[in-house]
Amino acid sequence: MSRGPQPPSLDFAPDQIAPALLGWYDRHARMLPWRTPPGSNQRTDPYRVWLSEVMLQQTTVAAVAGYFHRFTARWPTVEALAAAPEAEVMAAWAGLGYYARARNLIACAGAVAARGGFPDTRDELASLPGIGPYTSAAIAAIAFDRAETVVDGNVERVTARLFAVETPLPAAKPELTRLAGLLTPQHRPGDFAQAMMDLGATICTPRSPACGICPLLGPCRARAMGIATELPRKLPKAAKPQRLGRVWIARNGPELLVETRPARGLLGGTLGFPTAGWDGTDAGPPVAADWSDVGLVRHVFTHFALDLTVLTGIATGPARRGHWTPEAGFDGTAMPGLMRKAWALAREGGP
């Protein structure tokens, strides 16, 4: 039988790592709203695991906690979430970013409710919208005690350092996944996955790892070599281009002109004010008005930076785009960060 490349000879046996890490986790696990404490036999609710893991994609515990509380208070079960109006879910997600996640969340809730609950295997989970290799392994391990290997950015960093993998990401990803698999125990795989992520978040941090208090200090090869802070190596990233655009904030008596963006693409499906010039469109004002330039909003997206000129005005004709909504009770927090900034500027300098 053909074998892949064998690991270099190590100073430790891979199966020694899980017991050491689990011992540390039993003492130092972070208390998180979606987590059941280590050792407790409390059942882990797959709905809460799924919701937290989707929210945590590309973001941090601190950013997610408030959203998680609001979602679970309002929609305590996946069936409740599946039954919610889409616009309410999008509004509750506003500010968290990557809005395709919210659209996939809604689609996934519908699929899970229709089949009578979450599947309990990684492959079935991975077939659901918005659930890829990371999230499927995390739910299978944490909620269903399956011995799946969970690989996120924390696990990549811990593993790269432990084994001193010097190949830059993203090319190193398959090797790091294979090495992480060598560490994954059959017993308590969910706690092990969470322990790896806690270690990466609190001790084995990107810039200033606290190696002195690390439970894996002994076996860590990068630490021994003095290159822990340099790993994982990454290919240099391209500079972000600068884009320019305009946003129009129009009033008509007590009403504001707002618009729901197309479901796909940039800020897809989110509420905001009509814009042009930065997102592939080049439309004129959405309504006739005597526009005043009240300033510039700067915002940085994943792959470009944006300077958006904010224009305010009193409508003198019918709206060509969007719809009028009463300004009284208008909730700026139902919009993404970019539109919140524009709205804040308009309230300072607008009519």
Next chain:
DNA sequence: AAACCGGGGAC
């Protein structure tokens, strides 16, 4: 394989 998706924290 590469491009497309926002926002927050550390420094």
Next chain:
DNA sequence: GTCCCAGGTTT
């Protein structure tokens, strides 16, 4: 301010 971080889907 500037740098750095972080999964899934689509093409």
